Amino acid sequence: MESWEPPVAWLDDLAAAFPRPRDDEPPELRARIVKELRDHLTCAYRRELVLCGDETDAERRVLEKFGDPRRIARKLWFDAMQEKIMSQRWMFACSSALSVACLAMVGFVWHGAQQSAEASRAMIASMQESNRQFVEQGRAFNALVLEKLNQPEHKAAPTALPDATRLKFRVVQGSAEGPPAPGCRVGIHSHMWKGGSSSDAMLYIGETGPDGIVDCGLMNPGPYEYFIFAPGGVYTSQQLYVRVGQPEQVETIACPAFENSRREIAFDVEWPDDLPDAQKNWGLYCEYQPTYVSVAGRIWVPFENKAAGAFGLLTENGFEDRSGRVLILPDGRLMPLPGDLKFRGKGPSDLSSATLPRIERVSSATLPLRGTKYTLRLYGVVPPDSLPPDGKSEFELKVVWFHPGSRNNVDSVEFDLANQEITKVPVKIPSDSLSRLRSAGLFSFSFGILN
Amino acid sequence: MDSRLLTGTVDTLILEIIGSAPTYGYEIVQTVQERSRGYFEITEGSLYPALHRLERQKLLEAFWKEVDGRDRKYYKLTPAGRSALAAKKKEWLKFSAGVNGILGASRGLA
Numbered sequence: 001m002e003s004w005e006p007p008v009a010w011l012d013d014l015a016a017a018f019p020r021p022r023d024d025e026p027p028e029l030r031a032r033i034v035k036e037l038r039d040h041l042t043c044a045y046r047r048e049l050v051l052c053g054d055e056t057d058a059e060r061r062v063l064e065k066f067g068d069p070r071r072i073a074r075k076l077w078f079d080a081m082q083e084k085i086m087s088q089r090w091m092f093a094c095s096s097a098l099s100v101a102c103l104a105m106v107g108f109v110w111h112g113a114q115q116s117a118e119a120s121r122a123m124i125a126s127m128q129e130s131n132r133q134f135v136e137q138g139r140a141f142n143a144l145v146l147e148k149l150n151q152p153e154h155k156a157a158p159t160a161l162p163d164a165t166r167l168k169f170r171v172v173q174g175s176a177e178g179p180p181a182p183g184c185r186v187g188i189h190s191h192m193w194k195g196g197s198s199s200d201a202m203l204y205i206g207e208t209g210p211d212g213i214v215d216c217g218l219m220n221p222g223p224y225e226y227f228i229f230a231p232g233g234v235y236t237s238q239q240l241y242v243r244v245g246q247p248e249q250v251e252t253i254a255c256p257a258f259e260n261s262r263r264e265i266a267f268d269v270e271w272p273d274d275l276p277d278a279q280k281n282w283g284l285y286c287e288y289q290p291t292y293v294s295v296a297g298r299i300w301v302p303f304e305n306k307a308a309g310a311f312g313l314l315t316e317n318g319f320e321d322r323s324g325r326v327l328i329l330p331d332g333r334l335m336p337l338p339g340d341l342k343f344r345g346k347g348p349s350d351l352s353s354a355t356l357p358r359i360e361r362v363s364s365a366t367l368p369l370r371g372t373k374y375t376l377r378l379y380g381v382v383p384p385d386s387l388p389p390d391g392k393s394e395f396e397l398k399v400v401w402f403h404p405g406s407r408n409n410v411d412s413v414e415f416d417l418a419n420q421e422i423t424k425v426p427v428k429i430p431s432d433s434l435s436r437l438r439s440a441g442l443f444s445f446s447f448g449i450l451n
Numbered sequence: 452m453d454s455r456l457l458t459g460t461v462d463t464l465i466l467e468i469i470g471s472a473p474t475y476g477y478e479i480v481q482t483v484q485e486r487s488r489g490y491f492e493i494t495e496g497s498l499y500p501a502l503h504r505l506e507r508q509k510l511l512e513a514f515w516k517e518v519d520g521r522d523r524k525y526y527k528l529t530p531a532g533r534s535a536l537a538a539k540k541k542e543w544l545k546f547s548a549g550v551n552g553i554l555g556a557s558r559g560l561a
Contacts, residue, residue: 043477
């Protein structure tokens with residue numbers, strides 16, 4: 001009789017009344033709340049049983065007077081944790097406001113660029129530079145995230161509580177009304193990204209099915225960060241809050257359309273009219289790379305090509321390398337160049353051709369590309385005597401830079417694969433580029449192409 | 452009883468009962484009912500949040516004791532709690548004297 005307890009099931013429910021465990025809560029907080037309420041309910045039950053003599057009646061009377069024990073247990077937990085929770089929510093709100101401000105700023109710059117042709121050129125150049133820097137700075141970030149996504153698919157919310165919410169992502173192409181986007185890799189992170197470390201773990205990693213939907217399973221209410229990698233070679237990340245009191249939360253995300261986005265693109269070089277005919281036989285050395293894409297107000301960022309290549313998962317899932325280097329030959333044929341070119345000098349060829357690595361020449365009329373927007377950066381020309389000769393499998397290239405000493409301030413051409421009418425991109429060489437080229441006196445770099 | 456009259460006095464009642472001797476939640480509810488002859492009834496939904504708040508304010512100190520094979524949480528007053536109780540009692544006496552004075556004056560004028 002000494003250890004007697006009322007035979008009521010709701011006493012055992014007390015432990016399940018709390019929200020998901022937090023790292024910053026005192027270790028015995030929950031147990032102490034449960035023990036105190038359990039003792040109270042036991043005392044009340046014994047008293048009522050003595051008064052009425054019937055267990056069912058005693059249970060009913062205790063609950064009528066006490067109310068829902070789980071609600072009180074939850075309130076005691078929230079009261080104890082209130083200061084920490086509010087502090088965290090305040091930080092989350094500040095971070096969200098900052099994100100909105102950043103997006104608004106990007107939108108403002110974009111809008112301004114649309115209004116003025118001159119301004120747009122300068123702004124686009126600026127954005128391209130920002131893009132390049134962003135991609136470079138994000139290399140480590142991408143590598144880390146991709147490494148996490150390379151882990152086997154799993155659902156890591158084993159401690160989901162009864163009030164957890166089933167979280168789903170519905171990814172569509174182009175707009176909310178667009179077709180489903182299968183094959184998107186989705187990762188859920190439990191904390192706001194703070195630069196990351198190898199110890200940070202994804203709570204969930206999965207892939208959208210044919211209907212564009214991925215079920216992340218039960219998630220306890222709170223802030224999370226998600227990453228979505230679309231097969232078009234772009235990714236986005238954002239914070240979300242899993243809300244309380246609903247069985248299911250579906251986030252609809254519109255990604256850049258990638259179906260039917262694989263295109264064969266040719267380039268049509270337009271040399272200045274006043275250029276001597278001999279110089280119109282130059283080759284054109286370019287680098288192409290995808291750019292930011294905005295879909296339904298959300299920015300999608302191309303991920304860095306080396307990171308993509310370094311992780312087999314991406315190529316296996318269609319996340320192929322979408323940037324590269326290409327030599328446009330005088331007859332319009334294209335010669336793709338490998339991405340790991342080693343530049344061999346800073347002035348007129350300082351290496352003998354015998355010391356340069358070699359590669360077999362391959363050319364085609366078109367370049368296979370996939371995705372949406374691209375930038376083609378025009379770096380320099382290749383004189384006729386340096387062009388790959390027909391019938392030989394080995395050669396050396398010399399590139400004369402339009403802008404010696406700078407890889408950032410270069411002329412560029414933008415094109416969008418979403419425009420189905422584009423099959424040949426006009427590449428107009430600015431006259432001032434060639435005037436700089438002449439004044440530079442054919443200052444040249446030499447490089448070999450590695451196998 | 453209009454439960455709004457009890458608002459603001461729950462802390463004082465809890466401190467007063469615990470001031471007599473260390474006690475626990477269920478006993479506090481029973482004591483309030485007995486001493487007020489059933490006039491006051493503190494619900495558990497307001498009692499425990501108040502107890503935990505007073506504990507966080509360092510006006511109460513809790514300790515655990517095993518009773519009937521179960522752990523029971525007892526509360527006792529801290530020195531700060533004793534000072535707070537004295538201040539609250541003094542404030543209540545002033546308040547009730549003021550209310551009584553007004554009600555008495557009204558009755559006299561009637």
